[in-house]
Amino acid sequence: MKSAFAVQKEKAQKSQLQLKIKLATPGKVSKAKNKDKKAGSRAKSEKITAASKAATKKKDSPKKSTPKSKKTSKKGKSVKKQSPKAKQSPKKNSKDGKKVDKKPSAKSNKASKPEKDAVKKESPTKAGKGSQTKKASPTKQSPKGGKSPSLTKSKSPKVTPKDTKQPTRKPRVKNQKKTPSPKVPAGKKSPSASVKSTPTSSSKKTSPSMRKKLAKEVTNKDSGSSTPSRKRKNSTPASKNSKKLKIKLTPRRTNPSPPKREESPRIVNSSTPQNGPLGKNGPSKGRDSGTESALLFEWLISPVSPQNFFDNLWEKKPLLVRRHKPQYFQGLFTTVEFNKILKENDVQYGKHLDVTTYTDGKRETHNPEGRAHAPVVWDYFNNGCSVRLLNPQTYSAKVWKLLSTLQEHFGSFCGANVYLTPGGTQGFAPHYDDIEAFILQLEGRKRWRLYSPRSDNEVLPRMSSENFTDEEIGVPILDTVLEEGDVLYFPRGYIHQATPPSDTHSLHLTVSTCQKNTWGDFMEKCLHGALQTAMEEDLNFRLSLPRDFLNFMGVVNSDLEEDRRTAFISKIGELFQKLASYAPIDVAADKVGMNLIHSSLPPVLTDEEMSCMVYTTNISFENGEFVSDANILSEETEIQLIRRGVLRLITQEDEIQVHHCVENSRVYHGKPCQFFVIPPESAPGVEFLIRQYPKFVRVDDLPLEGDLQGKEVELASLLFEKGLIRTRYPLHTDTEEER
Numbered sequence: 001m002k003s004a005f006a007v008q009k010e011k012a013q014k015s016q017l018q019l020k021i022k023l024a025t026p027g028k029v030s031k032a033k034n035k036d037k038k039a040g041s042r043a044k045s046e047k048i049t050a051a052s053k054a055a056t057k058k059k060d061s062p063k064k065s066t067p068k069s070k071k072t073s074k075k076g077k078s079v080k081k082q083s084p085k086a087k088q089s090p091k092k093n094s095k096d097g098k099k100v101d102k103k104p105s106a107k108s109n110k111a112s113k114p115e116k117d118a119v120k121k122e123s124p125t126k127a128g129k130g131s132q133t134k135k136a137s138p139t140k141q142s143p144k145g146g147k148s149p150s151l152t153k154s155k156s157p158k159v160t161p162k163d164t165k166q167p168t169r170k171p172r173v174k175n176q177k178k179t180p181s182p183k184v185p186a187g188k189k190s191p192s193a194s195v196k197s198t199p200t201s202s203s204k205k206t207s208p209s210m211r212k213k214l215a216k217e218v219t220n221k222d223s224g225s226s227t228p229s230r231k232r233k234n235s236t237p238a239s240k241n242s243k244k245l246k247i248k249l250t251p252r253r254t255n256p257s258p259p260k261r262e263e264s265p266r267i268v269n270s271s272t273p274q275n276g277p278l279g280k281n282g283p284s285k286g287r288d289s290g291t292e293s294a295l296l297f298e299w300l301i302s303p304v305s306p307q308n309f310f311d312n313l314w315e316k317k318p319l320l321v322r323r324h325k326p327q328y329f330q331g332l333f334t335t336v337e338f339n340k341i342l343k344e345n346d347v348q349y350g351k352h353l354d355v356t357t358y359t360d361g362k363r364e365t366h367n368p369e370g371r372a373h374a375p376v377v378w379d380y381f382n383n384g385c386s387v388r389l390l391n392p393q394t395y396s397a398k399v400w401k402l403l404s405t406l407q408e409h410f411g412s413f414c415g416a417n418v419y420l421t422p423g424g425t426q427g428f429a430p431h432y433d434d435i436e437a438f439i440l441q442l443e444g445r446k447r448w449r450l451y452s453p454r455s456d457n458e459v460l461p462r463m464s465s466e467n468f469t470d471e472e473i474g475v476p477i478l479d480t481v482l483e484e485g486d487v488l489y490f491p492r493g494y495i496h497q498a499t500p501p502s503d504t505h506s507l508h509l510t511v512s513t514c515q516k517n518t519w520g521d522f523m524e525k526c527l528h529g530a531l532q533t534a535m536e537e538d539l540n541f542r543l544s545l546p547r548d549f550l551n552f553m554g555v556v557n558s559d560l561e562e563d564r565r566t567a568f569i570s571k572i573g574e575l576f577q578k579l580a581s582y583a584p585i586d587v588a589a590d591k592v593g594m595n596l597i598h599s600s601l602p603p604v605l606t607d608e609e610m611s612c613m614v615y616t617t618n619i620s621f622e623n624g625e626f627v628s629d630a631n632i633l634s635e636e637t638e639i640q641l642i643r644r645g646v647l648r649l650i651t652q653e654d655e656i657q658v659h660h661c662v663e664n665s666r667v668y669h670g671k672p673c674q675f676f677v678i679p680p681e682s683a684p685g686v687e688f689l690i691r692q693y694p695k696f697v698r699v700d701d702l703p704l705e706g707d708l709q710g711k712e713v714e715l716a717s718l719l720f721e722k723g724l725i726r727t728r729y730p731l732h733t734d735t736e737e738e739r
Helices: 004-024 031-045 050-059 067-074 084-088 090-095 097-102 113-132 170-175 191-202 208-224 237-249 289-301 306-312 335-344 374-382 397-410 519-537 563-581 585-599 680-692 712-721
Strands: 266-269 319-322 353-359 362-365 386-390 415-421 436-444 446-451 478-482 487-490 495-499 506-513 619-622 625-628 638-641 647-652 655-660 675-678 725-727
Touching: 289 306, 289 397, 289 436, 289 487, 335 374, 335 415, 353 374, 374 386, 397 415, 397 506, 436 446, 519 563, 519 585, 585 647, 585 655, 638 680, 638 712, 647 680, 655 680, 675 680, 675 712, 680 712, 712 725
Parallel strands: 266 319
Antiparallel strands: 319 487, 353 362, 353 386, 386 415, 415 506, 436 487, 436 506, 446 478, 446 495, 619 625, 638 725, 647 655, 655 675
């Protein structure tokens, strides 16, 4: 039983078919009239393609042709692709001409199954031909400018309401020019082929069911496909929407386009649980602290491998890791701990904490003077202010452990800030930073938008930017919402802004590294020392400048073409080449290392480590003396540095300095450089400990020189008292069984 909608639809199709046949079939026409019209169609067919001429010649063959076929040629119907039915039985068509004019037969409306199967087999091949040539367009097939009834009525009138409600994804794909076309499933035609073949197929004399099927096929593929196709001349409402979307996705940039090195962000989804190493505070006995640091970083960006990260992502493009595991960073830092820090510590506005807002394109800081008391801070928060805690490692042991371990992996200082933002607000304007940033979403959710560097000069900048407006930054390359457990990485120079949804707050930790740790910064230290050495040792650097060089050098003379100017520039080039040979590269490396030691956080020690160090020896006061139960270091005692990067030997003038970070403050540069001086003869012993790490070595194996030979225990005791080395076993044990 057909529905009322189906009956109305079938009636509409029948009326369209009847209209087509009336326009295409004149009824009874005289032979003389047919000859005149035949001659006229031949004159116009010279402008048509070679394929249509071949089809016209077939009509002129001795076979009988009905007046209907001649009239079809006159009206601009596709002679090239004539219905196989019309070629096989022309007499039948001519006999049924009157009947068809009045009312279409039931047989024509309801095609038999063999006919439908034949249509299915023919359609792909003919669609393919239509997609290979541009001459199959409707305008070239119709002598009267593309007014063929079958072409104009084979589109929207046959689209069902169900088809029109389907979302059109095609305009979005048109904008994504770089996205490769997805593979078309087996048994289906590509949308481009179906669109091009539609005019050719509909121009044939087909049954209503066949035309209905073709129209549905074209409509479904236009609305549901994600394969890019060319823009058609007769655009549908979906193509009009594509213009709006295209404007919306076009970057509004006035500055030069971003460099070619930039790529789209990498997004990784992972739900594999992985327990983090935050439960440990340091390496196990005999294990390299560098290995522990590498494992911690691997956990941080999991499931992306560190090698893949540094080869393809580091300083190149952002990375988003969606874990779908809210407990991944559980215990690292919470709002409860934040509140406890405010209550128990002297947190000062401006120095340790900032209160900010960003509304209507204006960023404001609302820091009062003095200590940040918890009730006042939370009042700011409840009124829509973001709260930023600077250097949370000062107060949080977990954050301290995280950063002190990661800094050894990066070979650069690692810092952090905590950001607590109310729902639906924004605390900071769009900007870029001078650090490599890792965003760890701890609580709630937050929407992040990232923008490419606006020019080559802003790729990996050495300084942070000022605040930008939306008009200055263009369209984001990444617009995503971070959830608990997710990680977002982006290189320095990428503009960013973030806002939590209105239904939740956001707490995230930003881990930063690689600030002013570039080749250029290293060269600065090299060039200064190289020039000093060259001036002392090379006479060419001490020769006087030409007496008249100001007459041909300078900005005023920059366009001057003169031999003296050329010779002067050539001389500078020669001196620069010589300067490289005087560069104190190792001295510059020691200066970088000294700065890193000064900036580094002190190591976080385990209970097992402390039992083998100076900190936990049991001391008692007996008979007016302090007595320790720790064994005194001997020549047989095995010792080891507590961390690979805990100290560095620096040569300053005529003395050897041992710079270390054990006594550093947890506040960035909270103390001056921590170092002590050793005799030059002791330096080989310290170098031996550095190179042998993580192995334990006997005290008497330390190589000393000169008068200090045989005083290895004194050097070991000095390092032990400074907290730089540990013993293999706790010092208060007496027997091997206890060890």
